[in-house]
């Protein structure tokens with residue numbers, strides 16, 4: 650491993666009963682940012698704060714209903730410890746932004762990833778079972794920004810997969826995480842639309858030729874073709890992105906790159 654760089658751009662604490670679930674964050678692009686100290690990643694086992702010989706973290710819901718909930722006690726103990734350790738490292742005035750993945754959260758978007766990339770310190774609380782006792786969010790919401798976020802309209806078994814998504818989408822936006830080739834590719838992408846199709850060598854594969862416009866060297870024609878393809882594909886696959894042009898920024902309206910303004 651190379652020597653750590655300066656101060657981290659982002660500290661991330663993840664609290665979970667499955668700490669091994671976060672192992673992929675130590676691979677590839679984000680893994681290199683973690684190894685270089687650009688992202689300071691800490692994964693904590695909620696079970697350390699569990700109750701009794703079984704280290705229980707769950708209990709039955711008041712009011713009835715299916716399944717179990719995560720009890721507030723272990724979460725309070727874990728989060729107090731994480732906040733204290735983070736402030737010991739970052740300074741006593743540091744403010745954690747608490748993210749709770751939830752099927753009932755606001756949608757996590759590229760815009761939200763941009764915002765999170767600027768906060769300096771994220772604490773992600775991963776629930777299991779039917780979720781976390783609401784008082785945990787109420788309690789920490791009186792002290793810190795608390796964001797219940799959903800990564801999409803489907804139901805996961807817990808918050809860990811969403812934590813992977815949030816950290817990957819956020820960390821790749823930090824200065825120095827993307828290489829030059831990748832950041833330039835992103836700048837050129839047609840904003841507010843899906844990307845145009847892309848091709849590499851060989852020029853013919855299994856009898857399928859690359860569209861001739863791309864091999865002809867007429868760059869104005871290529872740019873026009875790509876814009877048309879992006880529009881056609883967006884209309885076909887994501888008509889919702891085209892539905893409200895008022896909601897969409899013009900080409901120069903913003904430096905965001907990953908999707909339309911919501």
Ligand code: JCK
Nearest residue numbers: 750751776777799800801803804805806807808811
């Ligand atoms: C965090 C526990 C599992 C399963 C109850 C939900 C009707 C509640 C998420 N986009 C996303 N989908 N799911 C999650 C997510 C799921 C979680 C937890 C995030 C903690 N679970 C679970 C079922 C229910 N039903 C719809 C009732 C929780 C994100 N981010």
